[in-house]
Amino acid sequence: MNTPFNFQLQMRQGRARAGVFTTPHGEIHTPVFAPVGTQATVKALTPAQLSELKASLVLANTYHLYLRPGDSLISEMGGLHRFMNWQNPILTDSGGFQVFSLANSRVIDDDGVTFKSHVDGSTHRFTPEKAIAIQENLGADIIMAFDECAEPYDREYNKQAVSRTHAWAERCLATKIRQDQALFGIVQGGVFPDLREHSARFISSLDFPGNAIGGLSVGETKDEMHAMLEVVDPILPADKPRYLMGVGTAEDMVNGVKRGIDIFDCVLPTRLARHNAALTRTGRLNIANATFAQDQKPIDETCTCYTCQNFTRAYVRHLVVTKEMLSATLLSIHNLHTLLQLAGDIRLAILEERFDDFYTEFFVRREGS
Amino acid sequence: MNTPFNFQLQMRQGRARAGVFTTPHGEIHTPVFAPVGTQATVKALTPAQLSELKASLVLANTYHLYLRPGDSLISEMGGLHRFMNWQNPILTDSGGFQVFSLANSRVIDDDGVTFKSHVDGSTHRFTPEKAIAIQENLGADIIMAFDECAEPYDREYNKQAVSRTHAWAERCLATKIRQDQALFGIVQGGVFPDLREHSARFISSLDFPGNAIGGLSVGETKDEMHAMLEVVDPILPADKPRYLMGVGTAEDMVNGVKRGIDIFDCVLPTRLARHNAALTRTGRLNIANATFAQDQKPIDETCTCYTCQNFTRAYVRHLVVTKEMLSATLLSIHNLHTLLQLAGDIRLAILEERFDDFYTEFFVRREGS
Numbered sequence: 001m002n003t004p005f006n007f008q009l010q011m012r013q014g015r016a017r018a019g020v021f022t023t024p025h026g027e028i029h030t031p032v033f034a035p036v037g038t039q040a041t042v043k044a045l046t047p048a049q050l051s052e053l054k055a056s057l058v059l060a061n062t063y064h065l066y067l068r069p070g071d072s073l074i075s076e077m078g079g080l081h082r083f084m085n086w087q088n089p090i091l092t093d094s095g096g097f098q099v100f101s102l103a104n105s106r107v108i109d110d111d112g113v114t115f116k117s118h119v120d121g122s123t124h125r126f127t128p129e130k131a132i133a134i135q136e137n138l139g140a141d142i143i144m145a146f147d148e149c150a151e152p153y154d155r156e157y158n159k160q161a162v163s164r165t166h167a168w169a170e171r172c173l174a175t176k177i178r179q180d181q182a183l184f185g186i187v188q189g190g191v192f193p194d195l196r197e198h199s200a201r202f203i204s205s206l207d208f209p210g211n212a213i214g215g216l217s218v219g220e221t222k223d224e225m226h227a228m229l230e231v232v233d234p235i236l237p238a239d240k241p242r243y244l245m246g247v248g249t250a251e252d253m254v255n256g257v258k259r260g261i262d263i264f265d266c267v268l269p270t271r272l273a274r275h276n277a278a279l280t281r282t283g284r285l286n287i288a289n290a291t292f293a294q295d296q297k298p299i300d301e302t303c304t305c306y307t308c309q310n311f312t313r314a315y316v317r318h319l320v321v322t323k324e325m326l327s328a329t330l331l332s333i334h335n336l337h338t339l340l341q342l343a344g345d346i347r348l349a350i351l352e353e354r355f356d357d358f359y360t361e362f363f364v365r366r367e368g369s
Numbered sequence: 370m371n372t373p374f375n376f377q378l379q380m381r382q383g384r385a386r387a388g389v390f391t392t393p394h395g396e397i398h399t400p401v402f403a404p405v406g407t408q409a410t411v412k413a414l415t416p417a418q419l420s421e422l423k424a425s426l427v428l429a430n431t432y433h434l435y436l437r438p439g440d441s442l443i444s445e446m447g448g449l450h451r452f453m454n455w456q457n458p459i460l461t462d463s464g465g466f467q468v469f470s471l472a473n474s475r476v477i478d479d480d481g482v483t484f485k486s487h488v489d490g491s492t493h494r495f496t497p498e499k500a501i502a503i504q505e506n507l508g509a510d511i512i513m514a515f516d517e518c519a520e521p522y523d524r525e526y527n528k529q530a531v532s533r534t535h536a537w538a539e540r541c542l543a544t545k546i547r548q549d550q551a552l553f554g555i556v557q558g559g560v561f562p563d564l565r566e567h568s569a570r571f572i573s574s575l576d577f578p579g580n581a582i583g584g585l586s587v588g589e590t591k592d593e594m595h596a597m598l599e600v601v602d603p604i605l606p607a608d609k610p611r612y613l614m615g616v617g618t619a620e621d622m623v624n625g626v627k628r629g630i631d632i633f634d635c636v637l638p639t640r641l642a643r644h645n646a647a648l649t650r651t652g653r654l655n656i657a658n659a660t661f662a663q664d665q666k667p668i669d670e671t672c673t674c675y676t677c678q679n680f681t682r683a684y685v686r687h688l689v690v691t692k693e694m695l696s697a698t699l700l701s702i703h704n705l706h707t708l709l710q711l712a713g714d715i716r717l718a719i720l721e722e723r724f725d726d727f728y729t730e731f732f733v734r735r736e737g738s
Contacts, residue, residue, distance in 0.1 A: 040687065044694045046418075048675065069687045073663060077683055085679045294442060306417065310454045314446055318409065318438045325413045325694055 005182045005209050007241050011351050015260040018350040021241050023089045023141035024180045030262035033343040034059045035336050040084040043270045044328040047085045057089045059265045063098030067117050071137035079139030091142040094131045128171035136178050145172040147186040152220040158190035162199050184210040191224045193231045200235035211236050212243040233260035254362050257346050269339050273331035276320045279338045292317045305337035374551045374578050376610050380720050384629040387719040390610050392458045392510035393549045399631035402712040403428045404705050409453040412639050413697040416454045422705050426458045428634045432467030436486050440506035448508030460511040463500045497540035505547050514541040516555040521589040527559035531568045553579040560593045562600045569604035580605050581612040602629035623731050626715050638708050642700035645689045648707045661686045674706035
């Protein structure tokens, strides 16, 4: 099939993989961390600052953009890349997860979901067809099938959600028109190995150009999450990228890559930044803490980001104490740099066939701090 | 006297002047607009973004920095330039204006002012000696004499405030130690020509390396402000820079330069940005207005700033509607660019001896919009 998408696996070490996913807006070097730009902006950062951070893939949320400013408006404005001025790859989710987690009085049936906007209470309905139509208006490079994310421990609900997710996946494929967007399927199944296996087999059979694992990091334990990844890894096609949705702490990335994941996204680096928390190579700092009032060190002495190259902990703390917006910007730059750099370091370790050592050293460093 | 400061007048046209003020942190090309970084940050911008805007002089507020994080702490951190990572010239005010406008239960006597912090209600006292000591701790290139700013229409109060301001100016000069800071004197006198003339003569006699005009743009009419500038212009030494404190709308700059002013500062461009207002060459836009919802034009089609080169009005409005921090950043970039560019345009017009035409065209353009 003639497609602008192509995934090249460059190296495998155990289940860990390094590759290049080519999209109409450039290459994504995997493993990759995708910053989240919920409302067509990665909070507190300009696209120029994101570019300086060497971000490649950015995620935006279909649910939010459908409500404001509306996907038709974004389409009229030339699509999401032009609207938010991000000329590198973009991924949109299907809106499903936000409908389930943010919207009010949602009613789910086999055809779709009716919900009330969290912004103004107005009533809306998403179906697989609608979710794809919205995402075609937005115009991201990677778009997601409309799925149902269930409580991880409710077996009956997960059986039903897997069935719906599969039926909806087929409807998403059938309704999709644009050739310049790669539609990824989503594996569900809670914490149940047999449901995950069943879902991974079915979703793989639909031959999406990429596959995602949804419904994780939603309340289950880390061990359960890892077990589910180990179930689906051998089933999902190796020659297509795998995306672990909404997961992306440093530990989760290292553990996800070890279990065959290529793509991660997480709001945490920017959300923590707005709550004064700085990620470091060994853990987290609450920069509002009075112990940093006269601390002349950068947030992380090993870090090469703009924030750490130019500002002290004392200055960033001063910004936090005086409620200056620049604190969110400087901490977001640092936190995103930390995760983007980590993804790059993981990738290099795989390419140089030393990921196992990298993995061990990563956790030794964390425990030692 | 051997000093790191030097003011070169390059061109005069009528009362308008173009010059270069050399400081330990580089040259200030006048007329100049100084963005305000109240708490050691120009709100919502990184120093890198300020540099891209080609800002030279940045103002910071002594009152705020004295309270948080404290001038001693900033001194220990290597001074304000290093603390806020601004390696170009910085000007600090004396703290007097904020004590009079922000602090609680202030009591003024001939020796100084006792006031309560607006942050935590704690009691503090500023004297001329204290204001200079704080500013020497902060380490700005240009520091200001401690003055008293009176209600513009109260003649008796202004007579008293002028006397105090003069006595305090002498005390500031006497107590100043650092040679790498230029102390500017301040002319007061409300809207009273005889008081302004008296004050300008006295302050000029103290031979400060630069002079400021305070107590304007505090409630009087534009005509009254212009009249006061015309009174002091022939009295203040021509070979030293003149700073019109706290004044810096586009109109005020053009009118100020016409009456002999070299340096302006104003919080308006960044404050308006946080209230969704964009300055343009012809006036102001409230970018939250629904008429901009689908407007594909930049904020100002004639503008070369990062915001106007990369984003539509529709996008900036979307950021405002969704309360995204990036709106403040993008509008601050645009608004500061507009005023910095205007100061540069004024300067070029003077250097090319066409300021009178520039002045006329500026106001024709505003009235035509």
